[in-house]
Amino acid sequence: EDARESFDKMPQRNVVSWNAMIAAYTQHLHGMEALQLFWQMELEGVIPDRATFVSILSACASQAVIAEGKRVHALIVDSGFELDVVIGNALVNMY
Helix, strand or coil, X not given: CHHHHHHHHCCCXXXXXXXXXXXXXXXXXXXXXXXXXXXXXXXXXXXXXXHHHHXXXXXXXXXXXXXXXXXXXXHXXXXXXXXXXXXXXXXHHHC
């Protein structure tokens, strides 16, 4: 809660701060919160990177939300990360 409060108060957030929050939610088994934050990040125009995709795919796997995972997979392809080995492993884990 304290981390989220600090995050929400940040005047400017970059991909690193978004990734930290998404990863924290994922690691603490709050996958739905991670997903909500990911889609908010997208709406705010922050471009996800490799770390973002790995964390959010893990959140999709932990919550068994394949439809969301497929949406993320499409973004991965659109972003040019489809051949990344680490992301590929995360995709296998999610599916």
